Amino acid sequence: MEEYIRNSEKLKISGEIAAGVAHEIRNPLTVISGFIKMISEKDSAFSQYFSIINSEIHRMNLIISEFLILSKPHVLNPKAHSITEVINEVILLFESEANFKGVSIIKNCKATHDVVLCEANQMKQVFINLLKNAFEAMPTGGTIQFDCINLNKNEVLIVIKDNGIGIPSEVLKKIGTPFFTTKENGTGLGLMITERIIEQHKGSVKISSNHPRGTCVEITLPVYSD
Ligand code: ADP
Ligand code: MG
Numbered sequence: 001m002e003e004y005i006r007n008s009e010k011l012k013i014s015g016e017i018a019a020g021v022a023h024e025i026r027n028p029l030t031v032i033s034g035f036i037k038m039i040s041e042k043d044s045a046f047s048q049y050f051s052i053i054n055s056e057i058h059r060m061n062l063i064i065s066e067f068l069i070l071s072k073p074h075v076l077n078p079k080a081h082s083i084t085e086v087i088n089e090v091i092l093l094f095e096s097e098a099n100f101k102g103v104s105i106i107k108n109c110k111a112t113h114d115v116v117l118c119e120a121n122q123m124k125q126v127f128i129n130l131l132k133n134a135f136e137a138m139p140t141g142g143t144i145q146f147d148c149i150n151l152n153k154n155e156v157l158i159v160i161k162d163n164g165i166g167i168p169s170e171v172l173k174k175i176g177t178p179f180f181t182t183k184e185n186g187t188g189l190g191l192m193i194t195e196r197i198i199e200q201h202k203g204s205v206k207i208s209s210n211h212p213r214g215t216c217v218e219i220t221l222p223v224y225s226d
Contacts, residue, residue, distance in 0.1 A: 019071040022064045029064075033057045059185060066189040069125060075200050078117045080224050083156060084109040084148060086120055090127040091146070094135070102141025103134075109148035111156045117224040122197045129190040130160050130217055136183065137164025137215060151220065158219045166211035175207065 033054065040050035091105055098105055116123070134144045147159040167175065174180045176195050181188035191207070198205045203221035210216075 015071045019068055022067050022071070026061070026064055029057055029060060055185070059187070063187050063189070066187050066193060069193050070189065070196070072122075075119050075122065078119055078201075080115050080226070081118055081120050081123070083114045083116045083118075083123070083158065083221065084111065086118075086123050087127055087146060087148065087158070090124050090131065093128070094131050097135065101135060101138075103138060103144060104142075105131075105144045105146065107146045107148075109146070111148045111150045113150050113153045113223045113225075114148065114156055115224045116156065116201070116221045118201050118221075123201070126194045126197050126219070127160075129194045133190060134160065134162035134164060134215070137162055137166070150223070154223050154225075156221050156223050158221070160217045160219075161214060163214040166214050167207070167209035168211045169209075172207065172209060 036050055036053050036057070040047060087107070087109065091107060094105065097103075131144065138144075142163045145159070145161045147157075147161075149157050149159075151157050171182060176191045177188075178192055179188040195205050198219055198221070201221060203219060206218040208216050208218075
């Protein structure tokens with residue numbers, strides 16, 4: 001028991017160190033990108049290199065952000081939240097991007113028992129990651145369907161379906177493993193974070209695809225009743 005506590009304490013400390021390092025890397029990155037911007041405005045001879053440097057700095061920032069999310073090991077402060085409201089807030093964040101990219105988000109939340117004990121920010125992160133993937137799978141627009149139903153009064157099922165490029169079966173086997181991405185600018189951490197957060201909220205995630213006709217993500221979460 002004592003050994004177990006000591007190990008979990010060690011894990012906590014190494015998580016904190018990792019998060020600290022990630023934060024510290026951000027500052028020099030901001031300085032570098034500031035100077036790059038300054039130099040590129042003065043000299044356009046190397047503009048294509050500057051744009052590569054900038055997009056690589058952007059990618060490093062993305063990886064650090066996702067790494068910081070991953071380094072938070074637990075659901076620290078769960079509270080009762082309506083999952084429908086969490087979904088509504090996230091959809092709102094994507095409204096202008098959806099308009100701009102010709103994506104319609106159709107929501108059909110029928111669950112009457114939809115209160116989940118969760119950390120709202122982590123749960124939002126789940127839907128943000130899934131919506132981002134759906135958008136990226138539909139570069140010329142399409143439809144994302146959000147359904148929310150009760151399997152029974154103790155479980156809520158959230159289904160997010162897009163009609164994008166879909167996932168071939170050989171890719172489906174690999175997704176969720178760290179750094180696996182098929183995108184030029186992907187980090188390959190989004191689904192791993194999603195799965196981790198849902199697992200920590202005692203739920204489950206299932207991803208299926210009718211390649212090349214879209215992707216379906218099903219999330220089941222326990223309903224909270226006091
Ligand atoms: P990233 O988005 O950075 O690539 P993710 O972990 O979010 O990392 O996704 C891993 C891979 O899973 C993606 O690169 C893509 O190949 C595939 N994928 C995930 N969601 C979808 C989706 N909705 N439609 C098509 N492919 C998807
Ligand atoms: Mg992603």
